[in-house]
Each structure stands twice: as C-alpha cells, then as structure tokens.
Amino acid sequence: MAAWSSRKLLKEVLLRRVSSNPPLPRFRCFSTSAPESAPKISHHSKKGRLLTGATIGIVIAGGAYVSTVDEATFCGWLFSATKLVNPFFALLDAEFAHTLAVSAAARGWVPREKRVDPPIIGLEVWGRKFSNPVGLAAGFDKNAEAVDGLLGMGFGFVEVGSVTPVPQDGNPKPRIFRLRQEGAIINRCGFNSQGIVAVAKRLGAQHGKRKLDETSSSSRTSNNDVKHGGKAGPGILGVNLGKNKTSEDAAADYVQGVHTLSQYADYLVINVSSPNTPGLRMLQGRKQLKDLVKKIQAARDEMQWGDEGPPPLLVKIAPDLSKDDLEDIAAVAVALNLDGLIISNTTISRPDTVSSNPLASEAGGLSGKPLFDLSTNILKQMYMLTRGKIPLIGCGGISSGEDAYKKIRSGATLVQLYTAFAYGGPALIPQIKAELAECLERDGFKSILEAVGADCR
Template sequence: MAGRVWRSSIREALSRSLRSRAVGGAPGARPLSAAAGGGGGGGAAARAAPKIPPSSKKGRLLTGAMIGLAIAGGAYVSTADEATFCGWLFKATKIVNPLFALLDAEVAHRLAVSAAAHGLVPREKRPDPPILNLEVWGRKFANPIGLAAGFDKNAEAVEGLLGLGFGFVEVGSVTPMPQEGNPKPRIFRLPKEGAIINRCGFNSEGIVVVAKRLGAQHGKRKMEETSSSSVSSSNEVKQGGKAGPGILGVNLGKNKTSEDAAADYVQGVHTLSQYADYLVINVSSPNTPGLRKLQGRKQLKDLVKRVQAARDEMQWAEEGPPPLLVKIAPDLSKQDLDDIAAVALALRLDGLIISNTTISRPEPVDKHPLAAEPGGLSGKPLFDLSTNILKEMYILTRGKIPLIGCGGVSSGEDAYKKIRAGATLVQLYTGFAYGGPALIPQIKAELAECLERDGFKTVQEAVGADCR
C-alpha cells in the first residue's frame, strides 16, 4: 500500500514539474526554469530564446537531477517501507544540493523556494523523537527546530517547507507595500567559512499578495480538518497550528521609504495576524536605513505598545491572539540589552528572537575578500556572538520570556548549545542553505542524542541549563 502511495506521489511531482517547464506562462504558475533564469523569461520556449544564459542552463541541469532522483525513487520504492524510503529521499538530496552552488546565489535561492512550492522536496513521514516535543504559547511543537525568516519571504512554499520536518517555519519579512529591495548582486557566499553576507533590504511582494497565499492555505486546512473530523478521535491532540502540521510565524517589516514605522507594523498585524501562529516585529535588519534605531528603549516601548494594541483590538476566537515577538540584533551594547529586557518584561512581550545578522566581521571572515561588502553576516561565524547575546538576554529576563535562538546553527550540537544558553526554540537559515533538506533530520537526531546523553527528559528541562 505504501509503495503505491509513494509511486503515485512521485508521478504527481514529476508531472507537475514537466507541466511547469512546458507551460512557462501559465496563470498562477511559477516554473522552475523561470526561477533559474532569475525571472527574466526563463520559461520561454527554446526556439524563442536561442541564447540560453549560463544560469538558465545550470538551472535546467538541476531540475533534471531532481527529476532523475524522482524516477530512481520510483524504482526503489516498491522494495522499501515508508520510513526507509523517506530516509532515502532525504539522503538523496545530498547529491542534488551541491549543484545549487553552481548557480548565482539569488538564482539558487529562487530555485530552492520554487522546488519547495512545487513539491519537489522530500516529505518527512517519520515521527520526531518524543523527547523533542514541547509546548510554547499554548501551541504544540513536534520539535524545536525552525526555519528563520528570509528564506520564504513571500509565503510561497509554507506547506513544502513544513513538510520537510521543521517544527515551525517563519515567513517574511513582509512589508505593507511591495518593494524590490536593494540593487543586485546582494547575496554573497563564503562557503569555506559556512557564511553568507546579504543586503537584500526587505525585498517583498507586499502584504496583500502574502495574505492571499496564506488565506488560500488556511482555507485548504479548514476543509481538510472538516473532512477528517468524522474519522479522527475526539481525544486526539494535533500538533501544529493554523497552517497545518507545524507552526507558522509571520515576520513583519517596514517599507524603506515609510516615515511611520509603527503604522507599517500595525498594517501587517491587521492583515496577516489571522493566519499566524505567532508574529514578529523585525527591528534589527541592518539593510533598511534607520531600522535598528527602533531598538532604543523609548522607541521600542512606543512601537510595541502600538502593535500590541492593534492586535488586541481585533476579534479573536477562544485560542486568543497570536503571540508577539521582537527580533533583535547581535550588535548591541550591554545598555541596549538592559533596555530591551526592561521593555520586554514591562510590556509582557511574548518572546524575543536572538538574533538577526551582524554588521561585524568576526574571524575568519575579517580576512575574506568579501568582508568589505556591506550587509548582514549570517552562518557559522555568527554563532558565538549570537549565543552570548542569547545567554545574556535569558539572564536579564530571568527566564520569564521564551527566546528563539538564531545564528550559526548547523548541527544538533549547535542547537543544543543554544537551548542550554536559554533558547526554548531554535532557528536556522544559512546552515539549511548549505546543508539542504538532509540537515533537518540530522539535527533533530543529534539534538535528541545530546538531551539523552546529559539526562534531560524534555527540551524544556535543558533550557537555560548553562545559566543556572
């Protein structure tokens, strides 16, 4: 039975891929060839564009490799059970992922999002180790490992990304009005250092487009719940949120030219909060002029008050409004951290994300030729800086506020160190960009081993262990 289901899934994914390649201009479609070509006509027929740019050729090679893996999987599935085949699919992505390095960084990113949106990524069917289950803000997380904002900026691939096995996925940053962001090139890889420098500048399709996508997904989820309610147990507790299995966060940003930042965030709350399991006020991107000034004590207090009021004045069902978090920078002084902690405690903020990218260039990036490129640095060189800030904030808030640790996570041991430093949940992005889907089950397995090794029975027991 499992074999027939998987063969059907493979045929469906293969069919979708072929249709999207053949019908580049179909309404509502976003073909992989267009993504590989950077949106500049990559979906046109070959005879209409005889001069194929190198990036488009590489994109087609990558798409062909994905299809080849699907065909190979079809041959394999008839002899494997569901769990074994699922593991094989994740391992197989290790073959495809290095091919992304052949593409321009932003083209590769665009192609990866498109692949997740079209179902050309593996889907996790194996249950997470029970030791990783936890509850935060009254929401049940299958595991504490999440995808940070910045990958799926426009909520195009939420279902596919959650299907990879993340405990939660955060989309955005979403700005009220569409904006292109900063000029290209704006993403720079430092593969030997496991780092990325970006200065995208909140490139966003805007809240109207994102709201339509999330609304369609929300409606689909409700239909599925209705159709399955007759066969499910009334005592069954589902892990997940409004987007389906897994928790969805929505990260809100401001437009570059906006003079009233609070109004931008309020508009985001009014439009998108009904679809979010939690909301994030992003005041820490280094690529929007003046944004980080909002982290000052008075500015942050006034901003959070306005956004909280906007959220609370809306009508909510029994589950109540979504939790509100603030994402802060790692480049903060001790006084800055004291001020943020004081505001968070006084206004009963629901959480903090620590941290965004850094404008500093810690070793060994400081010696890299790309170190002079302006923008935020993410990845392994950020780990120590962001973890130290995380630990400091856990102490300042006395463990009363859930913290999400973000910055340089690329292994289960890294995630475990974030948790011991005070993180209840952990996010990654750059590690996922380099490691691909295979990294997710690896991190979860390693994290479970770390917890068991040190005698912890749950994730919550380990939170802040290094601060006690």
C-alpha cells in the same frame, strides 16, 4: 513526466527572472562589474542549471517506487538523495538558487519526512504544541509560497517574511554573497517583498484548503493522540513583519501587517533589526521600542479572537548591541509582557574567521557559522536579564544538533536556522533533530524545557 516538470519549473523561474530583472548576473554573484546590455548566462551557470534540473528530475522520478516500499523508508532515501543534489546549487547564482529552491518547495517537489519526531524534543510554547523546536528563520520564504512543503521537510515551525505593507524590490543586485569555506552568507536584500496583500491572499487560500481538508477527511486524530501544529496544519507558522524603506511611520506599517496577517499566524514578529533598511535598528532604543510595541499590542488586542486568543508577539533583535542596549530591551520586554524575543538577526561585524575573505568587505548582514558565538553570547545575556521569564528563540550559526543544544542550554526555548539549510539542504533537518535528542538523553534531560538555560544557572 518528471523531466518535463523539471524543465517547466526551470523555464518558469528563468522567465520570471528575466522579465522582472533584465540583466542576469553572471555566475559569481559577488561580481562588481557593470551589467551587460543584454541578458547573458555564463557557461558554468548554464551547466549548473542543467545539472540541477536533471537531479531534481531524478528525485521526482523516484516517486514511482513509493508504492513498492515503506513510505518512511522511501522518504529517508529522498533525504539522502538531497545530499547529492544540493552541491549543484552552489554552481548557480545565489539568488537564482534561492528562487529555484522556494519554487521547488512550493510545488511539493521536496522530500517529506514521515518519521515521527522523538517525544523528548516535543514541547509546548504559548499554548502551541511543537513536534520539535527546530524552525526555519525568516528570509527563506519571504512571500509565504512554500509553507506546506517546508513544514513537510520536518521543521517544527516556519517563519515567513519579512513582509512589508507595500511591495518593494529591495536593494540592487547582486545582494547575496556566499562565503562557502566559512559556512556563511552576507546579504543586503533590503526587505524585498510582494507586500501584505499578496501574502494575505496566499495564506488565506492555504488556510481555507487546510480547513476543507480537515472537515472532509475521514481519518480524524483521536482525542487520545497529541496533535502538534497550529494554523499551518502540521506545524507552527510565524509571520515576520517589516516596514517599507520609504515609510515615515514605522508603527503604522507594523500595525497594518498585524491587521492583515495576524489571523493566519501562530505568532507574529516585529523585525526591527535588519541592517539593510536605513534607520530600522534605531527602533531598538528603549523609548522607541516601548512606544512601538505598545501600539502594535493595542492593534492586535483590539481585534476579535476566538478561544485560542491573539497570536503571541515577538521582537527580533540584532547581535550588535551593547550591554546597555540589551538591558533596555529586556526592561521593555518584561514591562510590556512581550511574548518572546528572537536572538538574533544578522551582524554587521566581521569576526576574525571571515575577515580575510575578499567578500567580507561587502555591505550587509553576515549569517552562518561565524555568527554562532556572538549570537549565543547575546542570547545568554538576554536570558539572564529577563530571568528566564520570556521565551527566547535562538538564531544564528546553527548547523548541527550540538549547536542547537548549546543554544537551548544558553536560554533558547526554540531555535531557528537558515544559512546552514542553504548549504546542507533538506537532509540537514532530520540530522539536527536526531543529534539534539541524543544530546538531551546523554546529559539526562527528559525534555527540552528541562535543558533551557542550563548554562545560565
């Protein structure tokens, strides 16, 4: 049964890929050669897909033992097994590996963490209770296909998107390039999205199912227990909004996203910092950002909300900003009572650590380890400019609990990762959380909030 399920998943993904994008790229996703006249898969790529299918099948088949061992122990075994499975994804075309990973998570074919997070890393932000501050950044689950599976891996929150009003394919392929030795990725996807209607249907169905499960469940959480989570059930769900490439009215695009998707979101993000949509980063200017945020806040606030109120509104900014740019953004954020900032998106710069890599010349945004110092420095500056009044999400280059801890000490209340997850797989999440708890205890902090901005005081 497990082998059949694995073959079925691979077949579905391959058929979808061939039908929507006839020329399949060769094994090295960064190839600049002209596409073949007919779809072909290299020998190495075939082997990689067979190995991946087989290893996924082995992991799934292991579920037969769940009735004979403690569930938390079994899930621990699965997380350990992903350390063996994940390297095989490096044999695949980068975008195909991503599609396969999202499909597996959407079907629940991933390890689910059963161990409870240490209380020291739990916190409350915007009236939402986070079991831990480690989130998955936007870009992985662009179309809200795998929210439950990803939260089940142990993320404290998951951010889907970027979602555009109208479906669009994004930039031509290849558009994702692995810099393995540097632990980095360059992408120029360009907001490839199924659009807000498709995402709204998916989130609405998920939301309805969760509500039904909650009302029909006989095992309710007692009033004495601390219940973490939000509209996504056990975790917090963020929705990242983008604009269409050909749209002339950016504000209208974001407002449409708010009207359609905010009812399913625990927080909303205005993405004005992707380097892969022409003109988008110009919206980070003082006047442009102020006008944009005011229109989106008005659209959100005019909607009817229950006791929990409207979802918090955040802005995601770039790391390639001058001091004056940062001062302008901070001034707008404080003046308009913005609920938070995400710092940061990918960088168009190429730090010395990657400059010698042949792929460094590829256009697009760089993420991963080489971004850590740049994004953390911007984070620290923004924390001081806003005087710690606005919750910040630190994103960029996190690959360990120590990295997450440095972001928190630099002003982040929450943290996000993506590239390290692509390389390290599900096993990385419990590892980061355990290391983060150790860092806090080592330095005498009793909670995450006590450590926020410790290096800025």
